[in-house]
Amino acid sequence: MEPTVRPRFQPAVHKSAVAEKIRRPQTTYWQNVWNRLRKNLLALTGLILIVVIALISFLGPMISPYQYNEQDLEYGRNLPPSVEHWFGTDDLGRDVFVRVCEGGKISLTIGLAAALIDLCIGVIYGGIAGYRGGRTDEIMMRIVDVLWGLPYLLTVILLMVIMPPGITTIILALTVTGWLNMARLVRGQILQLKEQEFVLAAKTLGAGTGRLLFRHLLPNTSGPILIMLTLTVPSAIFAEAFLSFLGLGVQAPIASWGTMINDALITVLSGEWWRLFFPALFLCLTMLAFNAFGDGLRDALDPKMRK
């Protein structure tokens, strides 16, 4: 017999294939990170600022008609900012804008080079220590512990004093003890990861040491490594400016933000503010940008940490 009232609802047909279907497009780990990073205003500003500063530093000297070491001792000394000299000139008649760009090139190069070298040494050293474990790890980490006690900037100053000045020397001095951080981080991560099941699975399937390390272990630590890398850059830039400020960094006539600030210290009293202001502004903005970006990256990579 037909029911008098037709049922308005009907049971859905259960099809396991449909139920299991994923409706949204899958996002990878890095897409997730990028999505979170994109929403972080501060981090995004930092990233844009880094790009802008890099563009100005590397393209500025091409636009400007002046050279960083071009002097105009007769008419061009201590000119305030104008259409001709955007950031004014210094006491030797050199264009401050071009010198700030030149300093930016050096700072960014040193920051990136130091960070990358730290990365290479730290990953290899920490990777071996963490992967081999046992006695090897014990010995390697004792060495790190002893070197860890060395005060960073004091060591760098000491090295700079005895080595011939120059950009290569600065990078070298910064990385002599700079890789310790990275080595400790990588070693700790690998030590943790290598006990996990996916490593065992890979081993069972016949993966060799190299494949295990570079295909399985290191990619899984790339997040913390990336954060460390981003935060190493501003500390290297700071160290370079600090050394140049002390007279140990790049030598005249090459411009560096540190040397420019040091040369301009007398203007606190004499009043040519632009000589101090522009290099200081660029230095602070660069540090700010990298720090903000690094912080944002940390939040984006580890959403649990975010409050």
Add this chain to the structure above:
Amino acid sequence: MLKYFIKRFVQMILTLWVIATVTFFMMKAIPGDPFSDERKLPAQVVANLRAHYHLDDPVPVQYLNYMANLLRFDFGPSIKYETRSINEMIAEGFPVSAQLGAQALVCAVVAGLLLGIVAALRHNRPVDYLAMVLAVLGISIPGFVLGPLLQKVLGVEWELLPVATWDGFSSTIMPTLALAALPLATITRLIRSSMVEVLTQDYIRTARAKGLPPFLVISRHTLRNAILPVVTILGPLAVGILTGSFVIENIFSIPGIGKYFVESINNRDYPLIMGITLFYSVLLVGVNFAVDLAYRWIDPRIGLGKREGN
């Protein structure tokens, strides 16, 4: 605890030995000796000078002598300031540097704690954002930029404070501020994030639920647990203040060790550079040692939960 103490102590001695040995051989590695580039001296005078400074002994003997002197805290003579030993210069400059450093540290800890606590309690509100902006600025603005800025504004434009002297309390304000900015910002960030974390714990809810006044909840239950990370970074903070003092003392013409150090770098007075580096290294390694022990003493969970070596 005793086992850890001994282990850390041995490690500290090793670190110091590495520093001393490396500095010694660096001194030897510099081409020529301090008298080779002086104005033309008769060969006999140079020989006498070298004998006076024991530079004519074989290197291993020099090394042993140097180490023996270090064990007696004797850093040897300076070469530019002929009549004064490095010990005298340290004795003269260190009290000044220590006063400045201590002022900066106290200022950074007190202000950093206050700012961090307020930021955590007003989490994600304007006060919090303001504190965080200040903290990021403090981390990004180096002392050698902040120093001249303060001089320009407070000293030259507004004429509130003396620009660059070391005479009385008012002259210490600006250098202290310039030196304290970085550690202050670091402490603020640290205490804020650890306070925010502690505030979500169950025991805080319990404390509130049993009707404890908010002040006691903060001081007794939150801060006590949140302050631990600050203890761990006291070592790095001391390092930062110390290296910061090199430039700050120079900018503000303060007669401390930092000023001697920068002068010695510019004069290439190697024994003085090495001596001060060594002195500061001993100090810093000692501070780190003390902080490590203090941390274990304050927080008994460490060392039980975490296996040593991790």
